[in-house]
Amino acid sequence: MTQAIETAGERPGTPPPDPDHADATPASVAGIPTQPGAPGRLPAAPAPAPAPTRAGSGGRLALALLLLGQFMAILDVSIVNVALPTLRTDLHTSDSGLQLVVAGYILSYAVLLITGARLGGILGHRRTFLTGLAVFTVASLACGLAPGSGSLIAFRFVQGAGAALMTPQVMSLIQRTFTGAARARALGLFTAVVAGGVVVGQAAGGLLVSADIAGSGWRPVFLLNVPIGVALLIAGPRSLPKDHGERGEGLDIPGLLVMSPAVLLVVLPLILGHDEGWPAWCVISIIAGVALFGLFIAVERRIAAQGRRPLISGQVLRVPGLLPAVGVLLLAPATWGAFLFTTTLHLQGDLRMTPLRSGLAFVPCIAAFALVSLTWQRLPAAWHRWLVPAGFTLAAVSYLGIGPLAGGGARYEVITGLIGLGLGVMPIIMTVALEHVPFEVAPDASGLLLTVMQLGQVIGVATIGTVFLTVTADSHSTRHAEYATGWALAAATALAAATAVVLARRRVAIAE
Template identity: 75%
Template sequence: MTQMTQTTQMRRTVPASRERGGSGGLILAIVLLGQFMAILDVNIVNVALPTLRADLHASGAMLQLVVAGYVISYAVLLISGARLGDIAGHRRMFHLGLTVFTLGSLACGLAPTTGTLIVFRFLQGAGAALMTPQVMSMIQRNFSGAARARALGAYSTVIAGGVVVGQVAGGLLVSADLFGAGWRTVFLVNVPIGILLLAAGPRVLPADKGHRGAGLDLQGLLVFTPAVLLFVLPLILGHEMGWPAWTPASLAAGIMLFGVFITVERRVAARGGRPLISGRVLRAPGLAPATATLLLGPGTWGAFLFTTTLHLQGDLRLSPLESGLAFIPCVAAFALVGLNWQRLPAHWHPRLIPAGFTVAAAAYLCVGPLAGGGVPYELLTAMIGLGLGVMPIIITVALQHVPVSDAADGSGLLLTVMQLGQVIGVATVGTLFLTIAHDSGSTRQAEYGTGWALAAVALLAAGSALFLALRRTKPAAPVADCLTSVP
């Protein structure tokens, strides 16, 4: 989920991997704390947005970029970050990513303007994209048997816990206003933790050698990155600037670059290289409806966090801490589903996906046009979490039809799409909310309008999930050591 909206990581297993004598707990503590910070920063900033807006006089579009910038760079660089770990070594890339993330956090906390804050949020996201793919790899390399199962369980708990703590910690830090720093503490809190991990990591994390033949698709990355930016930025900035001529031109250029990206990837594959996104993976049974569902469903979550935080601290006049606490039932319900769905019969799993998004759609309607009837927000957010808790199931069901040799690429593709869905949700539904709020002078009216939009998108996700649920294709092969969770 944001950016619960992180993570599904699929890594190759290492034969005879083992827990290093006496240091297994420390290894796990270091890598999971790094993962925790990355998840935390997807969510912790949302509660601070109204205070940040007042302090830096930020426009609505700038607030959207503060949220989306982190997720954009994370999504674009995630697959490349995993490949770099294969090439240069997972410990080395974990430390490099942690260094970039810590420096980016410090720069965000000291940013004098909204523009510089946005730039440093992109830097933070790049650090997370280098750091987090290595976590699963190091768990796979250093733990086996029951120890690995416990480590994966802790990993899943950290993902869910990071979302909960992000919402509450953001409100607590902003409300406490430590040293008069206000919203800046939500970024600066990462700095001492990052320094501690950088000091301990070289002494605890085992060294590993990369494989130079792993392959890094620079051509694909150099086309994919501007394609995403050219498509997303006009969606965020267009309304506030009056939709000048460059905005439709940018959207068209972004769409054209996606076409170029497909051509480039085909050429890389034809030359025997390893493309960023493999066409063979995209053609696997179930990947197309799973991709559509993960583009739509997480988009509603990213938009819901952004818009509802502004409403809770707007017309409802809740404090940052109170607005953060309002999301706890949502994340708790999400974690309840995410950690227990595997206990149900396997033939139920695909059918849970459209059912979950239908429940979320009903809850979005209540959050929007029906919320004025006195329905508690905590109950509505719990319903949303209950519905969106099916997102890990999507990835598991989709990967059942992907050959084991392509499982890592398939997992990386689905995670990237999930993050991009959150970006597009913030860009489009967030813009709708800000437009209605500006025109009506009421965040309540804006919440009503976006409730309808979120419900419609959730129903579209349910519709695309039906195609996944109705498939009867035999799985290609069992996929070993797969952990699915959503930040």
């Protein structure tokens, strides 16, 4: 998914941030990952920050290292999609196993995202970035050498944890290292890297799998990270700016220990239920997960009452318009993640495309997505609030064309391009949602929305992906499955459009 970065707006009566020492700005994000930049933290007493730079070879090298780390994290979401059919054949991976290969990375990233950002503030952004990079690199090597689907899935979870430590620090270090025009250029390059990562991932995944280097099949899609990661680990300690963090505030460990199993208990049955025949334990697990979410709310309230900082602040949830934005950012990324997952299986299934050809088939879709997400701010401001429901309506109608045009050809790629065009409005949701957030809780608000977006992708792969796999198994045809999938995607996107209308109207009411 692509990202566009915006500086937090100032509220009347709220002191503006120090532009040279702010840990991070809220990120306007559309979709994989986006991986994604993440919120920084706002300490009560800022730790000594490195002197901001405006240019210079040292600053450019530091920026290159940070952006390359961000690029790897994004690449690993999309590059795996194209390798799924080859994985199925080589490792005899089940349908639920394929879903977990994709969802495991995003799931651990989503659950640990806010914690990763907080650790950067406590331990220092450079140290946390390099630690996350080391975990990510070792896990990538383990994924590339995995002997079976079970170990691959386990290593994907570890890889996501490394990304959750690494990527939140990228935006924080950019904000703390650059100022003025240099910062603007750095943010522009950051946006370009995130926007291009998905496109490159789809194409590079297809190229690597098709090349079948030394008979390695899918393994290079993971091993590609290893030499890059090692080079960054060698250069990083000398090139990235030093910071020592702020140790006065601890992590919300109780909240994390309750939230993590709650998410797993809800999501894993949705993924595994299809292969297991939906046994009773799936229902019991989901009920237990929902109950743990209730316990998580109680734990967070207690943490806040003790004067400590919870993972999700009640003040954030009370911000006008934020809850509708959460609904939109759960639904829309769900359709995007499911669309990439199911369409890849169809292109290499009934359409018999090579991995390279199937990867290139996504370029019109993702290019349209990037075009809208990077240029929408040039449109009149009065249009912005209505662009989201309009874009989702276009995407919903376009999803309905997936089934009738599932035979491939130019018209199929036109439809997928229209889907990308419609979903490209997702960065606007972040902008609208964060517009009335007080600056002191803006990092927490953006962190919540980013986490919801990642969980949305996981839920999309788990639910709509299961619809696709079930129909494929029953009909022995991915083309027939595309009809059912198209209707499911359209329904979810239409609901996102309706929720976006509620968000737009609340914004008008607040303005008046």
